[in-house]
Amino acid sequence: AHIDKYCHSSDADKFENMCKSVSSLNKTVEAVMEWVGDRTDTMVLVTADHETGGLQISEKAGKFDNEYGFGDTTVYYTFRGTNHTGSNVALYVYGVTADFTKSTLYKKKALKNIGIYYLMEEALLQAQNAN
Numbered sequence: 001a002h003i004d005k006y007c008h009s010s011d012a013d014k015f016e017n018m019c020k021s022v023s024s025l026n027k028t029v030e031a032v033m034e035w036v037g038d039r040t041d042t043m044v045l046v047t048a049d050h051e052t053g054g055l056q057i058s059e060k061a062g063k064f065d066n067e068y069g070f071g072d073t074t075v076y077y078t079f080r081g082t083n084h085t086g087s088n089v090a091l092y093v094y095g096v097t098a099d100f101t102k103s104t105l106y107k108k109k110a111l112k113n114i115g116i117y118y119l120m121e122e123a124l125l126q127a128q129n130a131n
Contacts, residue, residue, distance in 0.1 A: 007053035008082050015068055015077065018055075036095055043095040043123055049113060051087040054080030091116060096127055 003025065006018035029046055036042050057077045058064060064078040088110050093100075103122050105115045 003048075004050075004052050007055060007079070015066065019068070019070075033094065040096065041127075043093065043120070045091065045093050045116065045120065047091040047116065048089040050084045051089055052084050053082060054085050054087070056080065093119075096123060099126065 002021040003018055006014040006021060008014075029044075032044055036044055055077060056064065056079075057075050059073070059075055061067075061074075061076060064076040066077050068075050068077060091111065100119060100122070103119060105111055105118060111119075
């Protein structure tokens with residue numbers, strides 16, 4: 001929720017807080033992945049419900065007006081707006097092996113939010129049938 005909140009504003013303080021929130025999410029996912037390890041009874045799904053702000057980032061100086069330093073790296077950025085966008089968001093899946101290629105949802109270029117539920121349901125059914 002904090003990533004979304006900070007992307008609704010395009011000022012530098014909000015960008016820094018958004019970066020910290022993304023870093024916090026990454027650390028959380030890393031901890032979960034470490035816990036999952038090679039378990040065969042767990043699936044991890046990471047996604048967002050929408051994109052906010054239309055953030056664009058470049059390492060090329062002058063590409064965008066705003067700049068932010070990450071240690072030895074400087075990035076240049078801009079937000080195209082302050083609202084939710086229609087951009088697609090990624091869905092990352094790790095863990096229990098489910099063959100999503102058997103799903104009719106797999107063949108679609110984009111999946112609606114409700115489709116994630118059906119993918120999870122199919123994964124659970126495949127796991128049950130394997131036992």
